[in-house]
Amino acid sequence: MSTLLSFRDVWVEYGDRIIIEKLNLDIEEGAFVSIVGPSGAGKSSFLRLILGQEGPSRGVITLDGTALAPECGPDRGVVFQRYSVFPHLTVLRNTVFGLECAKAPVLGRLFGRTRHAAEAEATEMLNAVGLGHSLDLYPAQMSGGMQQRLAIAQALVKRPRVLLLDEPFGALDPGIRADMHALIRRLWREYSLTIVMVTHDIREAFTLGTRVLALDKRRHDPHAPHRYGATVVYDLPMRARPEELSETSDDITIDVIRNN
Numbered sequence: 001m002s003t004l005l006s007f008r009d010v011w012v013e014y015g016d017r018i019i020i021e022k023l024n025l026d027i028e029e030g031a032f033v034s035i036v037g038p039s040g041a042g043k044s045s046f047l048r049l050i051l052g053q054e055g056p057s058r059g060v061i062t063l064d065g066t067a068l069a070p071e072c073g074p075d076r077g078v079v080f081q082r083y084s085v086f087p088h089l090t091v092l093r094n095t096v097f098g099l100e101c102a103k104a105p106v107l108g109r110l111f112g113r114t115r116h117a118a119e120a121e122a123t124e125m126l127n128a129v130g131l132g133h134s135l136d137l138y139p140a141q142m143s144g145g146m147q148q149r150l151a152i153a154q155a156l157v158k159r160p161r162v163l164l165l166d167e168p169f170g171a172l173d174p175g176i177r178a179d180m181h182a183l184i185r186r187l188w189r190e191y192s193l194t195i196v197m198v199t200h201d202i203r204e205a206f207t208l209g210t211r212v213l214a215l216d217k218r219r220h221d222p223h224a225p226h227r228y229g230a231t232v233v234y235d236l237p238m239r240a241r242p243e244e245l246s247e248t249s250d251d252i253t254i255d256v257i258r259n260n
């Protein structure tokens with residue numbers, strides 16, 4: 001396995017507030033990385049770095065050895081906890097929209113044969129996430145789980161290599177969550193994705209991830225909490241592959257590596 005994403009001495013600062021400090025990390029191609037950590041630790045900021053929505057204040061991030069472009073590229077897709085789909089567009093139009101942005105950045109619309117091809121690609125992806133029979137529905141007509149399936153299709157239709165998930169299942173009922181776990185695991189394998197997923201659910205982090213990272217501050221200054229940022233304090237490779245684990249498995253074995 002080769003390194004896909006690499007962080008070298010990466011810092012994120014807002015004014016005099018340090019959010020992430022001295023992050024050094026390599027992510028292998030094909031990994032499923034779960035990110036856990038307290039609220040405000042900088043997990044979403046970390047995803048924004050990978051997405052290219054935000055550049056590091058210091059340090060270098062590379063994708064396949066090349067410095068990351070300071071903008072969202074088609075090689076990275078993202079799914080947020082909720083509200084990432086457009087309410088005024090149908091399921092099919094929502095998914096085609098992703099392709100229009102990638103392929104017709106100026107006009108924002110595709111016509112004729114290109115449009116036909118985009119609709120075929122979108123329909124294929126919607127079938128893959130289980131929405132093949134809901135092409136003409138609007139988001140308001142769908143459950144939370146269906147909306148997240150749509151958000152996943154919207155991200156994957158551009159065929160990214162890296163899929164970023166920011167608490168994607170946090171707002172869903174437990175039963176639906178289990179279905180979504182099975183879906184994301186299948187898509188991860190089928191599309192040879194590298195996944196970085198932020199979650200507050202420790203069990204979810206360990207069941208899905210091939211590696212679990214904990215982001216937190218290593219040092220605290222009670223008089224100036226903004227002075228120190230978070231970094232990777234635990235880096236836990238999972239010995240078992242996720243497909244060998246069941247949702248209810250209690251015998252997850254991990255190697256704990258204190259990341260100093």
Ligand SMILES: Nc1ncnc2c1ncn2[C@@H]1O[C@H](COP(=O)(O)OP(=O)(O)OP(=O)(O)O)[C@@H](O)[C@H]1O
Pocket residue numbers: 014019037038039040041042043044045046
């Ligand atoms: N654009 C910004 N300008 C200033 N501060 C910001 C900005 N974006 C994030 N922050 C701050 O950075 C810190 C980290 O935020 P972030 O959203 O990355 O945390 P998080 O780990 O995702 O938290 P949560 O678990 O609550 O989602 C927070 O204190 C937040 O207020």
Ligand SMILES: [Mg+2]
Pocket residue numbers: 043044045166
């Ligand atoms: Mg967050």
